[in-house]
Amino acid sequence: MEMFQYLEKYDYEQVVFCQDKQSGLKAIIAIHDTTLGPALGGTRMWMYPSEEDAIEDALRLARGMTYKNAAAGLNLGGGKAVIIGNPHTDKNEAMFRAFGRYIQSLNGRYITAEDVGTTVEDMDLIHEETDYVTGISPAFGSSGNPSPVTAYGVYRGMKAAAKEAFGTDSLAGKTVAVQGVGNVAYHLCRHLHEEGVRLIVTDIQQAAVQRAVNEFGAKAVKPAEIYSVDCDIYAPCALGAVLNDETIPTIKAKVIAGSANNQLKNSLHGEQLHEKGIIYAPDYVINAGGVINVADELIGYNRDRALKKVESVYDNIAKVIEIAKRDNIPTYKAANRMAEERIARMRYSRSQFVQNEKHILNRRK
Ligand SMILES: NC(=O)c1ccc[n+]([C@@H]2O[C@H](COP(=O)([O-])OP(=O)(O)OC[C@H]3O[C@@H](n4cnc5c(N)ncnc54)[C@H](O)[C@@H]3O)[C@@H](O)[C@H]2O)c1
Numbered sequence: 001m002e003m004f005q006y007l008e009k010y011d012y013e014q015v016v017f018c019q020d021k022q023s024g025l026k027a028i029i030a031i032h033d034t035t036l037g038p039a040l041g042g043t044r045m046w047m048y049p050s051e052e053d054a055i056e057d058a059l060r061l062a063r064g065m066t067y068k069n070a071a072a073g074l075n076l077g078g079g080k081a082v083i084i085g086n087p088h089t090d091k092n093e094a095m096f097r098a099f100g101r102y103i104q105s106l107n108g109r110y111i112t113a114e115d116v117g118t119t120v121e122d123m124d125l126i127h128e129e130t131d132y133v134t135g136i137s138p139a140f141g142s143s144g145n146p147s148p149v150t151a152y153g154v155y156r157g158m159k160a161a162a163k164e165a166f167g168t169d170s171l172a173g174k175t176v177a178v179q180g181v182g183n184v185a186y187h188l189c190r191h192l193h194e195e196g197v198r199l200i201v202t203d204i205q206q207a208a209v210q211r212a213v214n215e216f217g218a219k220a221v222k223p224a225e226i227y228s229v230d231c232d233i234y235a236p237c238a239l240g241a242v243l244n245d246e247t248i249p250t251i252k253a254k255v256i257a258g259s260a261n262n263q264l265k266n267s268l269h270g271e272q273l274h275e276k277g278i279i280y281a282p283d284y285v286i287n288a289g290g291v292i293n294v295a296d297e298l299i300g301y302n303r304d305r306a307l308k309k310v311e312s313v314y315d316n317i318a319k320v321i322e323i324a325k326r327d328n329i330p331t332y333k334a335a336n337r338m339a340e341e342r343i344a345r346m347r348y349s350r351s352q353f354v355q356n357e358k359h360i361l362n363r364r365k
């Protein structure tokens with residue numbers, strides 16, 4: 001990869017490589033854009049096939065957080081970190097504390113939280129060394145695991161997309177196919193079950209499937225079958241790139257609304273969904289509940305206030321659909337437009353020099 005060429009292409013601000021031989025820490029922090037405020041995004045721990053894959057993932061995810069935070073109306077920029085290693089076998093206290101010291105050295109330009117492969121316990125270790133971490137234990141007056149709140153946001157966003165497709169946002173009697181019933185989707189299934197939805201689920205872990213079958217009366221199908229089942233709504237809640245040339249032609253759902261990041265393999269697939277008349281709730285808009293929740297910690301966490309803010313995912317999905325209809329463009333493009341326009345407006349309005357300017361981190365004091 002021609003690093004600076006890539007950074008210039010998408011206008012990244014900063015990339016930090018963090019190494020600590022004794023603990024085995026190899027991490028990359030990518031800060032994409034801090035126009036709206038400090039860059040907030042989780043830390044992913046993953047066994048990357050190569051260092052180049054890890055760098056690419058950090059960069060791609062950081063840019064995604066710029067869009068997610070902007071579209072959610074947060075005064076936060078976009079960044080993300082990756083730790084190279086096996087989250088089941090390679091973690092240790094010194095690793096996360098060394099990583100916390102690197103975050104501290106950025107003096108608030110980057111704030112971390114959970115992502116795939118990291119937990120509340122890991123955030124607590126990072127917190128030993130820095131204040132620039134969210135999603136830490138409720139014992140510290142913080143928000144804890146973001147997944148249930150992400151699920152609530154996805155549920156709200158799904159209702160907004162359903163309103164467009166079916167003329168009502170009631171999901172009672174609808175069939176929803178859920179791909180992956182992990183941390184987020186388990187809670188999503190609970191909301192859907194309580195509203196009288198028929199659930200079809202799949203997962204590569206049998207125990208996760210069985211729990212949804214037992215608790216919510218879900219019907220189980222094999223992983224490869226989930227795309228083509230008869231359903232009203234397809235909820236991708238596992239991996240990225242699941243909306244691609246192979247899967248899109250088989251999808252029968254009228255709505256796609258799930259928590260997974262980077263659902264479109266590439267932007268062409270967003271066009272294909274538009275041509276098929278499927279209402280696609282853009283991933284980074286519908287799954288913003290987690291980041292909205294952890295961002296509330298920056299002003300002194302209040303669960304009720306955070307949940308109230310997460311309800312706005314409904315309005316944000318409705319707004320994206322409205323822009324898509326007004327401009328006759330796919331919803332993924334409408335979401336990008338919404339985020340980019342907000343950043344451009346704020347960049348302009350915040351371009352004047354102000355001594356000791358006010359920003360979200362100053363509100364903590
Ligand atoms: N946790 C959050 O707050 C949050 C916030 C925003 C976005 N997300 C995104 O939502 C998705 C789910 O996150 P999570 O925290 O629930 O993760 P998780 O690991 O708890 O759940 C994912 C589930 O998907 C299953 N899975 C993996 N590959 C599969 C396949 N091929 N077919 C079917 N199932 C498969 C896994 O076995 C697991 O049960 C991820 O893409 C994540 O990036 C999560």
Ligand SMILES: CC(C)C[C@H](N)C(=O)O
Nearest residue numbers: 042113114115146290291
């Ligand atoms: C800040 C975190 C809760 C971010 C979450 N991992 C996401 O992708 O939105």
